[in-house]
Structure formats: C-alpha cells, structure tokens
Amino acid sequence: MNKRENIYSLKGFSKVFKFTLIQTFKNKGYIVSFVLFVVIMTIMGPLQYFMSKTSEDTASKVLNTDFKESSIEKVYVYNETPFAMELSDFETYKEEDADFELQTTDKGIKIDNVEIIDKNENSFESRDEWLGKKDMIIYIHMDEESVEASGVRSDDSDVDSGDMVDITNFVLDYYDKVRLASTSADSQDIIKISTGVDADGVISEDDYYAEQNKTISGDKYFTYIMGFSVIVMMIVSLSNSFIIASVTEEKQSKLVESLLVSVRPMALLMGKIFGMMSYVLSILICGFIGSRISDFVLKDVMKVSEKMYSGSGLNFSLFKDFGPGGLIILLVALVLGYLTFAILGGIMGSACVKTEDIQNATGSVLTIVMAGYMGAMFLGMMDHNILNVVISLVPPFSYFSAPIMFVTGRISLGVLLGTFALQIVFVILLMRLCAKTYRNLILSDSSTPKFMTIIKSARV
Numbered sequence: 001m002n003k004r005e006n007i008y009s010l011k012g013f014s015k016v017f018k019f020t021l022i023q024t025f026k027n028k029g030y031i032v033s034f035v036l037f038v039v040i041m042t043i044m045g046p047l048q049y050f051m052s053k054t055s056e057d058t059a060s061k062v063l064n065t066d067f068k069e070s071s072i073e074k075v076y077v078y079n080e081t082p083f084a085m086e087l088s089d090f091e092t093y094k095e096e097d098a099d100f101e102l103q104t105t106d107k108g109i110k111i112d113n114v115e116i117i118d119k120n121e122n123s124f125e126s127r128d129e130w131l132g133k134k135d136m137i138i139y140i141h142m143d144e145e146s147v148e149a150s151g152v153r154s155d156d157s158d159v160d161s162g163d164m165v166d167i168t169n170f171v172l173d174y175y176d177k178v179r180l181a182s183t184s185a186d187s188q189d190i191i192k193i194s195t196g197v198d199a200d201g202v203i204s205e206d207d208y209y210a211e212q213n214k215t216i217s218g219d220k221y222f223t224y225i226m227g228f229s230v231i232v233m234m235i236v237s238l239s240n241s242f243i244i245a246s247v248t249e250e251k252q253s254k255l256v257e258s259l260l261v262s263v264r265p266m267a268l269l270m271g272k273i274f275g276m277m278s279y280v281l282s283i284l285i286c287g288f289i290g291s292r293i294s295d296f297v298l299k300d301v302m303k304v305s306e307k308m309y310s311g312s313g314l315n316f317s318l319f320k321d322f323g324p325g326g327l328i329i330l331l332v333a334l335v336l337g338y339l340t341f342a343i344l345g346g347i348m349g350s351a352c353v354k355t356e357d358i359q360n361a362t363g364s365v366l367t368i369v370m371a372g373y374m375g376a377m378f379l380g381m382m383d384h385n386i387l388n389v390v391i392s393l394v395p396p397f398s399y400f401s402a403p404i405m406f407v408t409g410r411i412s413l414g415v416l417l418g419t420f421a422l423q424i425v426f427v428i429l430l431m432r433l434c435a436k437t438y439r440n441l442i443l444s445d446s447s448t449p450k451f452m453t454i455i456k457s458a459r460v
Contacts, residue, residue, distance in 0.1 A: 016271025
C-alpha cells in the first residue's frame with residue numbers, strides 16, 4: 001500500500017459505478033425484485049378499485065333490498081297522523097324497484113286482541129280475518145317526539161320479516177317527503193333536510209389559525225409526514241439491503257482484491273452506493289410511471305372515480321405541493337438521508353465474513369431506520385412545538401420529519417438549516433470512518449466486528 005495514498009481519493013469512482021449498475025441488472029434476483037415492484041405498483045390501482053367495487057357491491061346487496069324478490073303483494077297504509085299521504089307520486093318514487101301494490105285503508109284491526117287502530121268507528125277485525133298471506137299493513141302514528149311506522153302481518157303470513165322491515169322504512173321515507181312537500185319548504189330545503197348536515201365546509205378553530213399562520217394542520221399534515229416517511233424508509237431500506245449484500249458477495253468472491261489494485265477504497269464504496277442509488281431510483285421511477293399509467297386508464301378510459309383508487313400507487317404528489325423551494329428542500333433531505341444510511345450500510349457490509357452475517361448487518365441498519373421512521377410518525381403526530389423542534393434536530397428522526405416540519409410551517413428556516421448542517425457533519429464523519437477502515441475491513445477474514453469495534457479501529 002502506498003503510504004502517500006489519499007484515503008479520501010475518488011479515483012476509479014466512475015468505473016465502480018458503471019460496474020455496479022451493470023452487474024445489478026445482470027443479477028437475476030435484482031431483476032426479479034425490479035419487475036415485481038414495478039408490476040405491483042402498476043396493478044395496485046386497479047386492484048384497489050376492484051376490491052373497493054366488490055366491497056361496495058356486497059354492501060349494496062346487504063343494505064339495499066331488491067323488492068322484486070319480495071313475496072309481498074299488497075301493502076296497506078293506515079295513517080293515523082294529521083298529514084295525509086297522497087299515493088299519486090308513489091309509483092314514480094319507487095320506480096321499478098318494487099312490485100308490490102300500495103293503498104291506504106281505514107279498516108280497523110286487532111293485534112293480539114288489542115285494538116290499536118280505531119278510525120271512523122269501523123268495526124274491528126282480527127288481522128288474520130282479512131290480511132292475506134302475502135299482505136301487510138304499515139301503521140303510521142305519532143308519539144310525543146316523532147312519527148313512527150309499524151309493520152303488521154298475519155300469523156300464517158308468507159311475508160319475510162326482513163322484507164317487512166325494509167318496506168316499512170321505504171314507505172315511511174316516502175311519507176316524510178310527502179309531509180315536507182306539503183309545507184313551505186322548497187326542493188332544495190327538502191334535500192338538505194333529507195340528507196342531513198354537510199360538515200365539509202365547517203372550519204375548526206385549529207384549521208383557522210393554521211390558515212392564518214400559513215401552516216398545514218390536521219389530516220393533511222399527517223398525510224404529508226406519513227407519505228414522506230414512507231418514501232424515505234422505502235429508499236433507504238431497499239438500497240441498504242442491496243449495498244450490504246453486494247459488498248459481502250464481492251468480498252467472498254475475492255473480486256474486491258482485484259478492484260482495489262486500481263480503485264481507491266473510498267471510490268469503491270461510493271461508486272457502489274451511487275450505483276445502487278441509480279438502481280433503486282430506476283425502480284421507483286418505473287413503479288411511479290406504471291402507477292400513473294394505471295391511474296390514467298382507470299380515470300380517463302374507464303371513467304372511475306378517483307376515490308375508488310386514490311393513494312394506491314407511489315404518491316410523489318407532496319414533492320410538487322410546496323413549490324420549487326419545497327421540492328429542493330425535500331430532495332436535499334432525501335439525498336442526505338440516503339447517503340447517511342448507505343455509507344453506514346456499506347461499512348457494516350464490509351465487516352461481514354459469511355452470508356449469515358448479512359442478516360445481522362442489515363438488521364442493525366434497519367433497526368436504526370425503523371426507530372427514526374416510527375419516532376417521526378408518532379412524535380410528529382403529537383404536533384407539539386418543542387417536540388417538533390427536537391425531532392427535527394435529532395438523528396435518526398430528523399431524516400424523516402425535518403423537511404415536512406418546515407414546509408408545513410412547524411419549524412423555522414434556522415432550525416432546518418441547523419438540521420442539514422448536523423446531517424452533513426454526520427455524513428462527513430461516516431465518510432472519514434469509511435476511508436480509514438474500509439480497506440482493512442473488506443480484506444479481512446476475521447470474525448465480524450461490532451460497530452463500536454469498527455469505530456475504535458479508525459485511528460489516525
């Protein structure tokens with residue numbers, strides 16, 4: 001080894017970069033991973049749509065009664081309220097969903113020998129004396145607070161109890177519309193009363209102050225922090241497993257010994273890191289394109305509502321939601337996060353001796369990644385001012401939370417710049433550690449050293 005060698009030299013970087021990228025796309029395992037990811041991202045939208053459609057159809061069958069399949073032939077309405085229910089528009093109202101005949105009656109009946117209907121002093125009869133097996137009565141009456149409807153059938157009736165309940169509610173709904181129409185309420189008022197209160201336009205106090213301060217709050221903020229955290233975790237997790245496995249494979253095949261003859265150690269790792277980054281980015285880009293194509297087919301060709309498949313693909317919309325400045329900040333944060341965990345993964349991979357060691361090295365890095373991811377998610381959702389600053393400054397949480405905290409108005413520019421400064425310092429320290437230990441680690445056949453042992457071995 002040349003003692004004058006610059007351990008930070010990137011001589012041979014381009015060769016390693018090209019070699020890593022080519023070898024990656026020649027590896028059957030990486031090709032399968034690439035294809036599977038792109039296919040999954042492409043079919044995720046249609047899959048979610050068909051699942052939603054199936055669930056909707058199932059719910060519709062459960063909640064909506066098909067009256068054509070009902071055994072009921074005649075429905076008598078005994079209206080005891082002061083509001084007359086005209087049946088002139090009922091055929092239009094029920095359209096073709098109901099085959100039963102509806103008519104009003106004043107005939108008094110007894111139910112369980114109790115006289116519950118007494119109108120115009122008609123004589124009472126048992127319901128079994130005049131109700132057919134496929135007939136029923138809907139008894140509409142008023143209590144102190146509301147209008148109620150009760151369904152009645154004969155003891156030997158063929159009428160299904162579920163159909164009886166559904167038709168009773170169906171007729172009561174028609175009664176309510178008729179009753180409202182008899183008042184001074186216009187058609188728009190009736191629609192509003194019938195559909196309930198629409199709270200979509202209601203602004204909460206928190207949302208109001210958030211708007212005044214130009215921040216983003218509530219579910220939208222949670223969506224942003226979750227979306228960005230998932231993207232960071234996905235990129236870091238994919239690249240780290242590939243980098244560690246690749247470094248270990250080259251070490252076991254002794255290929256790295258040949259490479260080190262013409263390539264500096266730092267260039268060897270950085271070329272591999274950026275080669276793998278290109279591979280991961282190509283996966284994400286192709287997956288994103290595939291998801292956009294499937295979205296186009298669903299939305300513009302099949303005319304499917306976006307609610308049926310929204311959020312199904314890889315969603316990079318947050319990168320354009322904050323303008324050019326926000327885009328730059330999010331990309332800088334992604335690059336710093338990737339470099340940090342990629343260099344750490346490369347160092348851990350260089351310390352692996354056996355294939356079994358790959359799992360331990362990958363697990364160690366992913367433990368840190370998951371800690372940052374989960375912490376950023378749960379602590380970020382607490383949305384406390386002091387806590388927001390803390391998790392924006394402290395690694396590994398800052399890689400997942402700081403940029404979103406800034407673009408949504410939760411931390412200042414000074415805090416963000418301080419975060420980036422700390423992350424850059426951390427990357428530089430890892431690069432120095434790599435430069436001082438990588439050659440010895442990757443040429444060593446000794447047992448896998450722990451991370452603290454690696455740090456101690458980096459002596460000036």
